[in-house]
Amino acid sequence: MTRSSRTRRVFSVLAAAAVATVTAVAAPAATAQSNAIPPVDAIVSSPNISQIANIPKQAPFNTQSAFGTDIAFTKGHAIVGNYDGFVIYDVKNPRKPEIVSQVLCPGSQNDVSVSGNLLFLSTDTPRSDDSCTSQPKPGQDPTAWEGIKVFDISDLAHPKYVSAVRTDCGSHTHTLLPDEASKSLYLYISSYAPAPELPHCQPPHDKVSIVKIPTDDPAKAALVATPVLFPDGGNVGGTNPDGTRRSATTGCHDLTSYPDKNLMAGACMGDGVLIDISDRLKPRVIERVQDNVNFAFWHSATFNNEGTKVIFTDELGGGGLATCLPKFGPNRGADGIYDITGSGDDRKLEFRSYFKIPRENAATENCVAHNGSLIPVQGRDIMVQAWYQGGVSVWDFTDSANPQEIAFWERGPLSATQNITGGSWSAYYYNGYIYSSDIQKGLDVLDLRDRRTNPAKGVRFDEFNPQTQPHYGRR
Known part of the structure; x- marks a missing residue:
């Protein structure tokens, strides 16, 4: 979700305790027979996918403005x-998920990633300080804080706050990159929307912020580099046709x-970029594309x-x-x-086609x-993807020029009369099942049963951060 559309909510305490199991196993989804928009909250799907569990948001996260966001996976x-x-x-047990703990720490979007016993949390709203009891502050206040927080999750039932690092313009999202040689982790912080009146978010802001976390002493996390990706300023914006x-x-x-692959793909508002990350602290843009006809906001990226x-x-x-x-x-x-065509620094991004879910949604x-x-x-390019209230779509892009949807699952609108922000924020495949953060x-858990995707049932990852892509199968 873009920065301008964020909502803000305040809680004043940190809670990190085991809570009761709250599991609601869904009834089988009805199969969609047409493009008719389903009634409010009604579930429809293709025959090859079904919901097997749902856990509703629990207090204090059960308000309309407490958006569920991104997901990271570790140790089941x-x-x-x-x-x-x-x-x-x-x-x-995907059919009977349980809530282990909830940590109250306001600061949208609170994107997450995990490595070993460490959890990282993005804060992208100005706060009074870097604690989990902070209060909102105007961005014009020079004491306001935004950035990345670090938690120890060696006890998943009782996460512990470790440290925090301020980054310019906050941390809207972040991407984890391990560095085994130095026994450290790097977090590439994505942030944007500078303004002259914001002391910690000054234009131009054509960079990423890189935070280094020593794995044996995460309290020493620190900002170590701010490489500029767009020395020319990037896409100037404008009006599409x-x-x-x-x-x-x-x-x-x-x-x-x-x-x-020593590669990174960047979705950078008006630009899509391919980045060489052989030198972790000196990322180099080797290819850059724009779509000034159909794209409005380059949001995210996924490699095959x-x-x-x-x-x-x-x-x-x-x-x-x-x-x-x-x-x-x-x-x-x-x-x-x-x-991606060519090799080395001569690699190019060649456009092949668009994919959009083929179902009309309500206004x-x-x-x-x-x-x-x-x-x-192995051998096919298949993706599962969230579309907010458009639901969850599974689609095959093995033929880049002719992508095809092979499964879908969705709820009807939250309301027949007003647009309430909702739906699947993130949908990821982990150890045989699809997990969707609505x-x-x-949390929704979906079971996908299709001859084209069944081989994935046996692939296992102990740890999975979707923005840090693993390689699977034969090399």
Whole structure:
């Protein structure tokens, strides 16, 4: 979700304690027989996917403004961010997930990643300090704080706050990159939207912030580099041919690293970039593309397993707009599929096609391309993806020019009369099942049963951060 559309909510205490198991196993979803928009909250799906569990948001995260956000996975647990903190679920039995702990720590978006016994949390709203009891402050206040927080999760039932690092313009999202040689971790912080009146978010802001965390002493986490990716300032923004606004580039929204390939893909508001990260502290942009016809806001990126393609998403409307309507057509608020051609510094991003879910949504449903991950099937390129109230889509882009949806699951609108921000924020495949963080409805677990994706059932990851892509299968 873009920075301008964030909501703000305040809690004043830190809670990190085991809570009672709250599991609601869903009834079988009805199979969609047409493109008819389902009634409010009604579940429809293709025959090859079904919901097997749901845990609604629990107090104090059960308010409409406490958005559920991104997910990271570790040791059979799903850690789900929330604008007010994060929740740890035990998902070793996907049909009976349990809440292990909830940590109250306001500061949207609270994107999460995990490595070993460490959890990282993004804060992208100005706060009075770096604690979990902070209060909101105006961004113009020079004492306001935004950045990255570090927690010790060696006891998943009782996470402990360790340290924090301020970063310019906060931390909207972050991307983890391990460095085994130095026994450290690097976090690439994505942030944007500078303004002259913001003392900690001054223009120009054409960079990323890199934070180093020594794994044996995470309290010494520190900002170590701020490389500039757009020395020319990036896309200047403007108006697309259909009259919609196109974002200027003032930083990046999301970065996805592929450590095995020494590559990173950047979705940077008005630009899509391919980055060489052989030198972790000196990332080099080796290719850059723009789409000044159909893209409004380059939001996120996903490589295929071979590192020969990148999917870029366009978050038209900032996540709050109903863009799955006929008037927006099939190419707006969609995915852009790019093949990586050439080699070395001569690699190019070559556009092949767009993909957008083929179902019309209601005018009250925020719906646009959002976060997803690969389904690990050797020899094919298949992705599961969140579309907010457009639900969860599984699609095959093995043929880059002819992507095809192979499964979907969604709820009807939250309301028949008003656009309430909701739906699947992130949908990821982990150890045989799809986990979806629904902004309003909590954690959904889906079972995908399809001959094309069944080989993925046997692939296991102890740890999985979707923005740090692993390589699976034969090398």
